[in-house]
Amino acid sequence: MQVATLLYHDVVPTGQLESSGFCGAVANRYKLSCDIFDAHLLAIAVCRNLTIVTARELLREPASRQCSGLFSFDDAGVSAMIEIAERLEAFGWRGNFFVPTNYIGQSGFLSAAQILELHERGHVIGSHSCSHPRRIDELNDCELQTEWTDSSIILSDIVGERVSCGSVPGGFYSARVAAAAEQAGLKILFNSEPVCRWFKHGSMWIAGRLPIVDHTPATKAAKLVVADPMTILREQVLWNGKKLTKSVAGRLYQRASEWLHRHKHRSRNDSTDDTLLSLVTGGRET
Ligand SMILES: [Zn+2]
Missing domain, CATH: 3.20.20.370 (Glycoside hydrolase/deacetylase)
Structure with a gap:
């Protein structure tokens, strides 16, 4: 259909x-x-x-x-x-x-x-x-x-x-x-x-x-x-680009989160952790 x-x-x-x-x-x-x-x-x-x-x-x-x-x-x-x-x-x-x-x-x-x-x-x-x-x-x-x-x-x-x-x-x-x-x-x-x-x-x-x-x-x-085939194709290219970005950003967040977890006890400055996490996640809630 x-x-x-x-x-x-x-x-x-x-x-x-x-x-x-x-x-x-x-x-x-x-x-x-x-x-x-x-x-x-x-x-x-x-x-x-x-x-x-x-x-x-x-x-x-x-x-x-x-x-x-x-x-x-x-x-x-x-x-x-x-x-x-x-x-x-x-x-x-x-x-x-x-x-x-x-x-x-x-x-x-x-x-x-x-x-x-x-x-x-x-x-x-x-x-x-x-x-x-x-x-x-x-x-x-x-x-x-x-x-x-x-x-x-x-x-x-x-x-x-x-x-x-x-x-x-x-x-x-x-x-x-x-x-x-x-x-x-x-x-x-x-x-x-x-x-x-x-x-x-x-x-x-x-x-x-x-x-x-x-x-x-x-x-x-x-x-x-x-x-219209060309208009739909453009939407699909955009959609797939967004999906790729989300997937890469998601993996980056996962790695950063693991890194922060591993280094938490060594870090004396929690705000540095928060800033880094915010940069990696684009400021979204974690
Ligand atoms: Zn809705």
Whole structure:
């Protein structure tokens, strides 16, 4: 099956980045202003021979057409209801919204009633884990199972039917993450690999997605959703470069951590250790 899935997060009025979803510099990079989102929708609407589909429709009937596109939105910020749903509906489209269930009803996130309303308006509700862990691929088997199973049960109770799809928080996909999702009964698992071809993991589809950030131009969104080969290739080169950087930085951190551990008793200056560790890890939490 071949589907170009766009990966959005929040859509917020200009200057109101903190009004929906997760906050902070990293999360904000994925939030589009309403004006830019409107421009995306207009550019996508004039794409020739494009059919916008939902995960529900694809489960009923796998995409047979050459050009199928899908809107996905992670994190379930309240903008899904306030800004996004109506805009999609104006074009006759529906979205696929992925919810980290521990955040339901918290400030800036969808409430249970809003999730139900989105479902009743034809949008698809899926799991985005319970806690939105920083590294879902590093959880143990039991924790992984809980993230997918509990979130699926909570969402199924809210919408009154079995939730059948999910998306991987932070894009930290692995075979273990997929196996736990399949065990929880999901039928489609979206990750963040910029590919359009879906493949099977047991009884479940694995679907890549094409990332949209705050400065993604409408022209590029339109090229992504029709799976323009050069645009997709550029995304794949970028993605693989990032993966390599993360992997090298991870190994560097591991070595530095071991070195610091070995030399801890010899060091008289803890702040030197902290500074070195911070340099190696890029200042992230350790
Ligand atoms: Zn997320």
